[in-house]
Amino acid sequence: MQPSQDVLIPEVIQQIPLTYYLILSTVLFIIGVIGVLTRRNAIIIFMSIELMLNAVNLLLIAFSSYRSDSAGQVFVFFIMAVAAAEVSVGLAIIVMIYRNTRSIDVGLLNKLKW
Amino acid sequence: MQLGLLCALIPLLPLIGFVINGVGFRRVPTALVGGIATVAVLASFLIVVSLFTGFAPEAGPQIVHLFDWISVGDLRIPFSFQIDQLSLLMLLVVTGVGTLIHLYSIGYMHHDEGFGKFMAFLNLFIFFMLLLVMGSNYVIMFIGWEGVGLCSYLLIGFWNKNVSYNNAARKAFVMNRIGDLGFLLGIFTIINTFGTVEYVDVFKQATSLPMGDSTVLVIALLLFVGAMGKSAQVPLYTWLPDAMAGPTPVSALIHAATMVTAGIYMVVRSNVLYTLAPAALELIGVIAIITALLAASIGLLQNDIKKVLAYSTVSQLGYMFLGLSATAYTAGMFHVITHAFFKALLFLGAGSVIHAMSDEQDIRKMGGLRKSLPITFITFSIGTWAIAGLPPFAGFFSKDEILAHVFEHSKVLWALGVLGSALTSFYMFRLLFLTFFGEFRGTEEQKHHLHESPATMTIPLIVLAILSAIGGALNLPGGGWLGHFLEPIFEGSRQVNPEAFAESVGESSTEYVLMAVSAGVALLALIVAYIMYISRKAVPAPNEADRSLPEQVIYNKYYVDELYETIIVRPIRSMGDTFYSFGEFAVDGVVNGVAWGVKQGSAQLRRLQSGSIGFYVFAMVLSIVLIFALRFFIRF
Numbered sequence: 049m050q051p052s053q054d055v056l057i058p059e060v061i062q063q064i065p066l067t068y069y070l071i072l073s074t075v076l077f078i079i080g081v082i083g084v085l086t087r088r089n090a091i092i093i094f095m096s097i098e099l100m101l102n103a104v105n106l107l108l109i110a111f112s113s114y115r116s117d118s119a120g121q122v123f124v125f126f127i128m129a130v131a132a133a134e135v136s137v138g139l140a141i142i143v144m145i146y147r148n149t150r151s152i153d154v155g156l157l158n159k160l161k162w
Numbered sequence: 163m164q165l166g167l168l169c170a171l172i173p174l175l176p177l178i179g180f181v182i183n184g185v186g187f188r189r190v191p192t193a194l195v196g197g198i199a200t201v202a203v204l205a206s207f208l209i210v211v212s213l214f215t216g217f218a219p220e221a222g223p224q225i226v227h228l229f230d231w232i233s234v235g236d237l238r239i240p241f242s243f244q245i246d247q248l249s250l251l252m253l254l255v256v257t258g259v260g261t262l263i264h265l266y267s268i269g270y271m272h273h274d275e276g277f278g279k280f281m282a283f284l285n286l287f288i289f290f291m292l293l294l295v296m297g298s299n300y301v302i303m304f305i306g307w308e309g310v311g312l313c314s315y316l317l318i319g320f321w322n323k324n325v326s327y328n329n330a331a332r333k334a335f336v337m338n339r340i341g342d343l344g345f346l347l348g349i350f351t352i353i354n355t356f357g358t359v360e361y362v363d364v365f366k367q368a369t370s371l372p373m374g375d376s377t378v379l380v381i382a383l384l385l386f387v388g389a390m391g392k393s394a395q396v397p398l399y400t401w402l403p404d405a406m407a408g409p410t411p412v413s414a415l416i417h418a419a420t421m422v423t424a425g426i427y428m429v430v431r432s433n434v435l436y437t438l439a440p441a442a443l444e445l446i447g448v449i450a451i452i453t454a455l456l457a458a459s460i461g462l463l464q465n466d467i468k469k470v471l472a473y474s475t476v477s478q479l480g481y482m483f484l485g486l487s488a489t490a491y492t493a494g495m496f497h498v499i500t501h502a503f504f505k506a507l508l509f510l511g512a513g514s515v516i517h518a519m520s521d522e523q524d525i526r527k528m529g530g531l532r533k534s535l536p537i538t539f540i541t542f543s544i545g546t547w548a549i550a551g552l553p554p555f556a557g558f559f560s561k562d563e564i565l566a567h568v569f570e571h572s573k574v575l576w577a578l579g580v581l582g583s584a585l586t587s588f589y590m591f592r593l594l595f596l597t598f599f600g601e602f603r604g605t606e607e608q609k610h611h612l613h614e615s616p617a618t619m620t621i622p623l624i625v626l627a628i629l630s631a632i633g634g635a636l637n638l639p640g641g642g643w644l645g646h647f648l649e650p651i652f653e654g655s656r657q658v659n660p661e662a663f664a665e666s667v668g669e670s671s672t673e674y675v676l677m678a679v680s681a682g683v684a685l686l687a688l689i690v691a692y693i694m695y696i697s698r699k700a701v702p703a704p705n706e707a708d709r710s711l712p713e714q715v716i717y718n719k720y721y722v723d724e725l726y727e728t729i730i731v732r733p734i735r736s737m738g739d740t741f742y743s744f745g746e747f748a749v750d751g752v753v754n755g756v757a758w759g760v761k762q763g764s765a766q767l768r769r770l771q772s773g774s775i776g777f778y779v780f781a782m783v784l785s786i787v788l789i790f791a792l793r794f795f796i797r798f
Contacts, residue, residue: 084783
């Protein structure tokens with residue numbers, strides 16, 4: 049994981065090795081996955097998804113810094129913007145579900161098989 | 163290319179007739195159907211006549227190449243027609259007699275609901291028969307050969323609501339297939355030996371082969387198996403009498419005048435090969451005389467007007483082969499032509515009688531018809547006179563020529579042939595006397611209904627009667643026109659075996675004695691028949707009557723059908739049943755088993771579709787993990 053010779057990496061960033069970022073993002077991502085798999089509350093599942101997205105964002109930023117390439121950071125903004133849009137749609141759906149079923153327990157939503 | 167166009171038109175016109183009537187047989191008005199079909203054949207006949215009159219014998223066979231049909235490796239099979247003396251004669255007979263029978267059918271089949279279909283089939287038959295005789299190679303002959311077999315099948319089973327008629331059609335079809343297998347093997351052997359199927363090339367190569375060459379013998383025998391099936395020789399003859407289930411014009415056209423003589427045409431066409439294989443000719447002679455006598459003896463006791471004629475056809479075909487076996491190819495062809503005239507006449511006459519009798523075919527219930535059916539009576543008598551071999555009508559000359567050649571070849575065969583001739587004369591006059599003389603034996607209702615047939619039926623009868631009467635003039639004894647005309651066809655045979663063609667019949671005293679003997683024998687048989695059926699007014703006993711043992715055996719046609727049934731049909735049928743049940747068990751087991759397995763598997767799989775989002779997400783994650791794991795271990 050050594051940066052290439054010609055790319056200059058700032059001192060501050062070099063103090064924390066890239067491996068740490070990797071481990072942190074992996075842990076965050078796994079927490080997110082487990083959250084999606086185990087929780088039944090739709091809001092919490094949403095939050096877990098956000099967690100997974102952020103884990104990936106973090107990794108993108110770390111890589112982009114280590115390569116001194118800003119493209120990754122720009123990409124993170126796109127991801128956040130899209131995620132925000134998705135969440136607004138998703139929340140709207142959840143609100144509609146709540147109005148119909150008085151619950152946001154995804155275990156009750158087994159109508160997909162029809 | 164005037165000739166090419168004309169030649170292509172000859173078979174094309176009946177085919178067009180078939181398409182018009184066949185495709186639109188519910189829409190074409192009944193009044194037009196007969197006209198279209200008859201005109202199609204008549205036009206072909208006129209073209210044939212124009213070809214015939216413009217034919218130059220010195221130019222040799224004219225090959226009309228239409229297109230290349232099969233070319234595999236070194237083998238080239240063109241689709242082409244050959245116009246020579248032999249095919250012209252056959253064309254004249256097929257289209258000429260065919261036209262008359264089409265005309266007759268208009269009257270005979272007019273009230274049948276399948277009239278259009280019938281005329282379409284007749285046209286199709288003519289088309290295939292023309293291919294058979296015009297083709298310039300064995301493969302085209304085979305197309306026609308199979309095609310006429312098909313039409314024969316369709317027309318025998320024309321009244322297909324009757325199960326026994328269908329069985330008769332099937333019997334004819336299957337028996338012919340047995341023969342066709344032999345024919346097909348013969349063609350393959352020809353390809354293997356000569357590398358071509360074109361008549362001209364095959365015969366040219368064959369003339370350089372030695373007499374008695376074993377390959378040629380094999381070819382000759384295999385081809386003859388085909389001829390046995392189509393021309394109803396022992397042991398493949400039993401289909402022809404059953405074929406009488408078809409409408410009477412069919413019996414006349416297909417099962418008497420044209421198709422059944424295809425075997426003789428084929429042997430005459432391949433005369434070089436047969437001359438090279440004397441052993442094959444010997445075998446043909448034996449089979450021919452057995453057929454002639456067997457069928458003639460069965461004919462003695464038959465009571466169905468058409469069955470008598472059918473056995474007579476089988477017997478006459480035997481005569482033709484008998485002539486061929488003595489290398490009297492011209493005599494064989496001569497008998498083909500005269501037989502086409504008088505047998506078509508007899509069948510059409512029988513049809514006229516059946517028509518008048520409201521579908522009664524049993525001669526025990528006829529009698530005394532000569533007053534009500536004068537034209538039918540006169541023409542039928544001429545036909546009988548001709549087939550019996552009494553001078554001066556056509557049958558006398560052709561039969562006499564065959565017998566004269568056979569006499570030179572083998573005295574035993576000749577004696578048997580004369581015996582057969584006596585039998586023929588006897589059963590034909592028995593038929594004539596029982597039908598047209600004496601008292602009427604049918605019901606009152608039939609008696610009132612008796613009437614002469616319409617003109618469309620009597621005109622063909624009259625024309626055929628004239629031809630039967632004067633047909634003998636084609637080849638008068640002592641070198642007639644037909645003999646000279648056909649000479650070039652037998653050039654190859656003459657080259658390989660000059661002795662067989664030496665003009666030794668020239669001894670006219672012997673010839674006159676032979677003529678006198680055969681005519682005398684026929685006359686004697688006529689007198690015997692007269693005494694039995696007119697003087698003594700004998701009427702054949704009903705089916706249940708007690709008969710002496712030999713009579714019983716002959717009346718039941720020597721039990722040949724029963725024999726075939728026991729030794730061939732039943733074992734094969736039971737074998738088929740066994741295979742059928744095995745197939746039912748094994749094949750159905752596999753197929754149903756697979757279906758059952760898929761059904762069970764899918765019933766299990768559909769439980770996965772629970773509709774629970776949590777489970778779906780879990781499955782998704784699990785699958786992604788699995789895919790990553792797989793990618794890690796297996797690079798793809």
